[in-house]
Amino acid sequence: MTDSIGTGGGKPPPVPAVELAGITKRFGAVVACEGVDMVFHRGQIHGILGENGAGKSTLMKILIGLVLPDEGRIVVDGAERRIHDPLVAADLGIGMVHQHFSLVEALSVWENVALGEKGTLDPGAVRERIEEIGEQYGLAIDPDARVGDLPAGLRQRVEIIKCLRRDPQIVIFDEPTSVLTPEESEQLFSSLRNVVAAEGRAVALVSHKLDEMLSAADEISIMRQGRVVDRQVPSETNARKLARSMVGRDVLLRSERAALGLVGGDEQGHKDMGSPGSRGPDSQHPTLRIEEAVARGPGGTKILDGLTIELHRGTIVGLAGVEGNGQRPLGDLLSSLLPLESGRVEVDGNAVPAGRPGAMARAGIGVIPEDRHDSGVVLEMTVAENLVITNPYYVTRRSLIDSKRLAAFAREIIEEFDIQCDGPAAPMWSLSGGNQQRVVLARELMQNPKVLVAAQPTRGLDVVAIEYMSNRLRTAAEEGVAILLISSELEEILDLSNRIVVLRGGRVAGEMSRSEASLENLGLLMGGSTG
């Protein structure tokens, strides 16, 4: 912890690009960073691993001048500097690719890249530069595409180009993969390699994902509660060791559980099967049945194309598939947000009108939506209000909302689900993403749903939060809820599901039990050439 020169992997060049020494930052009573020492070398990717709130982002903000440290020195290229402003950082050649995109959706790619530039605007030159950078680093993109039309992976590419355009010597990536699909992440890391290798830049990679660190970083600093608690080199460590340093205790990793067969596969489904009818796909009485669902998107294309799926109580069905193959429309359908052109949805044998406001929720379908800000929470309302929007009658007395009852109800749930917030009256936007997700989970489980749809429930969460969410879903299944797990992470699906369904082109491409499934045959089904 005290060594000021990295125990680094490669051969450390004589003068490090950046040296942080004894950086301390306090916010009120809370210490965000305490005596942090860190060294970034040219030509290396330095991973900074830690849970949400470990102080990684604060440290990076100090480096680019968004936050001033209380104590400590920053040495850039051998000279001590005081970075009190992002402009100073930019002058020193420090650039950052932020976790949340700061792009204007209505503008084109080159316009976004040119934003914030001084002097006269030369569209031709900007376009040229974008293409140049694209070639150099494998970040090809159409400069005239509208950012709003681009998927997350390409948007991030725009952010990276924005940053690289200023030719920074030190590049910080803050949780770059939290919004990316696995394929997009892979692409990102290969171009990241180029960025480093090409001109000997130094890269700081902030993340809480273990495998990312292992595959991409040359050296890893692990932070916990504001301190650097460990330094490791990927070649000499593994995911389990990293997780232990990061969390401070042993965590059972998802991949390990899947590998060790602790999940139980189909067994779990058998164990708590009360009624004979709730077993396997051949059952007569599915809890949820979607039959030949067809729906069209705004452009007239079929987004659901004869989708048929059955869910049974007490089982978790994992829905795998490359994103954009009907996962989102299916989530919308079960959130009463999408009307069907043909086909039907049944809960316990009763038809539910698709697209009628609240119909699915009334029929007993709870949803943890893919994008919680889209239909999951209302950021402007309080935590307590968010907990009762689906069913305010928990807390009403003669159809008036009883504020005492509301607060008490909320406090109970906040405690039960361990939601970190400033009390029931805290506005929803003041919560971190993981805690907002817990609010959604708590609210949906409170309804005692017959069916729970969990769409990408752990995206962007750290290992502890993932563990929590996974356990909750498992418990819910044990209590008899039929769960539909929509995920782009195959590991998650293999870890939790009893049965796996692969979606392609808005319909089911294949189905198998957990014991038959492997990464290989799932991958084959997902990428199948004909629909």
Added chain:
Amino acid sequence: MSIATTKVAPTSKTWRRIRIGEWLLLYALSIFGALLIAGTLVEATGGDWLPVLSALLDGSVRRPGRWGETLGVAGPLLLVALGTVVSSKAGLVNIGQEGQLLFGAAVATYFSFLIGGPGPLNVVLILLFGAIGGAAWAGIAAGLLYWRGVPEVLSTLLLVTVSTQTVAYGMRWEWLLLAPQSSRGNRNQVSEQLASNNRLPRPEIFGNEFPLTVYIGLVLALLLAFGLGRTVWGLRLRLLGHNPRAAKRCGVSEKTFGVGALMISGGFAGLAGGAMLAGGGFSFGNYQFMSGFSDNIGWTGLLVALVARERVLLAVPIAFVFACLRTGSSFVGSTGVEGRITDVIQGLLVLALLIPPAVMLLRNIRRAKAAATVRV
């Protein structure tokens, strides 16, 4: 995750105190700025700011009887503002209150001469018909929005013109709104005067008589504040305004709630129109309907709501201030300065009152962004 929230907790109380101070300071500064500009303007046009200010105060509150006059104006302003809050909460932009008010008043006028019950009942019915008229007029915009997809911003605004024309048509015919020849004398374009027992009482307090409209407005403001904050209806309305997709998932129909909110909004404007007819006195047509009856109350009420920023109880004092400017303006003419200077002052005040929220909003966004990234 855990650090982030504890980070905020210990300081939140002090923050609140600092922030209230900031608010007050910002408001004081920007109002002072507006008054400074207004004063400069008066001086520049050859007047004196002190007599103008004095005349404004005389006209709005100081002279005998002016309190009542001002409150009489504040009542309808408040009603219009309340309606506007309802539609804004549902995420709808209703800016056609002027037309809804006028149409509501016209409907109230039409029915006031058909009903023949006892006085008090008639008054209630007149107000009710006003509300129905306004709601129906807003209902056109609501219908266009939900069945044809016409943005309500455009339709409500354009329907103001249509309302003026429709009412003007009604004023041409004695079987509609026009008073019979015998009772209108040489005046055109007026309706018959309400019978004295069909008028809202104007109780006298401390030498000021003012219509019951004020009380109606206050009671409705309290009811609305309660309804929005404490009923399931209010919760769902706000839910719809903030996140229509979440609302739909939770069973709030955009159609029923949206149409309802827009019609309630229009209903309030129409109620204001009915109240101006039944209790407006000399400020509003002297119990007679005439062309131009709405007299900008709809527009000004919209401004009140704009400044109050969806806060029901804040609309009460703001409606009063705007009413003061209006009643005070009639006295300003006597100082030799154009009375319409108050329109300029009003405009400046609206700007001044909107600047602090805008500044704070920008700041909050910056802070939230900073906090969001610190938290990770």
